Structure formats: C-alpha cells, structure tokens
Amino acid sequence: MRKAGRHVTLTFFRYEGFSARLWGMRQMAEMQRPLSRVEGLRCFKLLGTGGGTGYGFWPDFGAYALLGSWDSAVDADRFHREHPAHRAWKARAAEVYTLHMAPGLSRGAWSGVNPFEPQLEAPAGAPLAVLTRATIKPGYLPRFWRQVAVVARSLQGREGLMFTKGMGELPWVTQATFSVWRSQQDMMAFAYGRSAPHAAAAQRTRNANGFSEELYARFAVLGTEGSWLGSDPLRHAASVPAPAAPAAFS
Numbered sequence: 001m002r003k004a005g006r007h008v009t010l011t012f013f014r015y016e017g018f019s020a021r022l023w024g025m026r027q028m029a030e031m032q033r034p035l036s037r038v039e040g041l042r043c044f045k046l047l048g049t050g051g052g053t054g055y056g057f058w059p060d061f062g063a064y065a066l067l068g069s070w071d072s073a074v075d076a077d078r079f080h081r082e083h084p085a086h087r088a089w090k091a092r093a094a095e096v097y098t099l100h101m102a103p104g105l106s107r108g109a110w111s112g113v114n115p116f117e118p119q120l121e122a123p124a125g126a127p128l129a130v131l132t133r134a135t136i137k138p139g140y141l142p143r144f145w146r147q148v149a150v151v152a153r154s155l156q157g158r159e160g161l162m163f164t165k166g167m168g169e170l171p172w173v174t175q176a177t178f179s180v181w182r183s184q185q186d187m188m189a190f191a192y193g194r195s196a197p198h199a200a201a202a203q204r205t206r207n208a209n210g211f212s213e214e215l216y217a218r219f220a221v222l223g224t225e226g227s228w229l230g231s232d233p234l235r236h237a238a239s240v241p242a243p244a245a246p247a248a249f250s
Helices: 018-030 032-036 073-082 084-092 138-155 184-192 197-207
Strands: 007-014 041-050 059-070 095-108 128-136 161-170 174-181 211-226
Touching: 007 073, 007 084, 018 032, 018 041, 018 059, 018 084, 032 041, 032 084, 059 073, 059 161, 073 084, 073 095, 128 138, 128 184, 174 184
Parallel strands: none
Antiparallel strands: 007 059, 007 095, 041 059, 041 161, 095 211, 128 174, 128 211, 161 174
C-alpha cells in the first residue's frame, strides 16, 4: 500500500461457473501490477471473501473484492467507467457491486500504513460502513476461528444491518469484516450493546496478543453502483449526494 486516499471504493465481483470462478481467482495475482499503475489510486487490496453468510471457515470461491483508496471521486469514477481492468471484471462477472464512501474515523494499520484519510462530515441520512481487519498470529488461529461462528450468528437478522461480507487477503490468516448500517445508532447497538460478541471476541484476541496488525475504519456511504444477489442492498437507504466541500468527521 501507498499513501492514504480521500475517496474509498469497495467493489464486489460475483462469478458463476467453473471457468469464470477460476478466472476471478487468478485476478488476485494478475491484477496487482495493472492496478499499481492506475492514476489516482493511492492504495488497493484485492481480496477473497468468506463462504456461507460471509464469515464461513471456507472461502467463497465465487466472490472477490477490490478495495481502493483514491485521490478523488473523479479518479475513482474514471477507473470504473474506462479502465480495461474494470471492463474485464464486468465482462466476466455475473454481478458487480460498488460502494463509494467517504473515510472518517480510521485507526491502526494495514500493511504498515493507514490507507484512509478522513475527509467528510457524515451527510445526514447516509448509511454508515465499518471495516475491521487484522492479521492473526498463527498460534492464535484455532481460538480465533472458534469465535467467528458466534459473531456471524449474532449478525443474522440484526436490526439496521443492510449489507455485510467477510473478506481477506490470505485465507484464515489476514481477515477483514465489512458491514453497512442504516445508522450509527444501529451499528453502536451491535458493537457495544449488551453481550456484544464482536467487541468481546476482538478484546479477547487483543488480551491474548493474537493480532500482529489491526485496523478499524468507518465511512459514510455516498452512493452505490450495480447489484448484489439481484438487487442493491442499500436500495432503501436515503439518497446521499457527495458533499462539495470536505470536513473531518469521526
């Protein structure tokens, strides 16, 4: 990763059929060099995703993701409209779903740097996205994965949860969770409410020194493109245009 960016996109690609899935898997390696030369793309991560509800032990070999941290929304839009890499993904994938986001609170590191530069005050009515990621030390892996099932069950049917998917660079070792909430209140109720399993699991891992690297970030969702499993998961959210002038938020 390089310097932090002011505009963030997260794109999910869903593939159907063996050949398309195999092609999607190969892009995790083959797109590294082309993406490193994209104008305005400060940092990026190519990610696999979790199976089942998104947090299964086995990967979802039909779904992959691209996280991008950009100089500006203009650079991100140009990539999604014109770049051959994105065109190739769209041509092969059954579905492509992109979230455009404004980074807010961000603490910790990913590959040694914090890739998100806080920029915008959260617009009124904007859904709140949360990204957590960590590298788990090998000796802690069995205990970590025993906790994942509990957290995954606690997400099912959660009030205010609009979209969620587990991701990772390296299966079982470098893990990330991504969720979009109707409001900050809904997210806080899940993260810090009574018996909050996610926060408890993370704290137990920290207490055991089970992470070698950790990052937590929040974003205001400014807009979406495409569909996931036949629809836009945020279709019932308020329409929020990107503000013209930036101001810090947390």
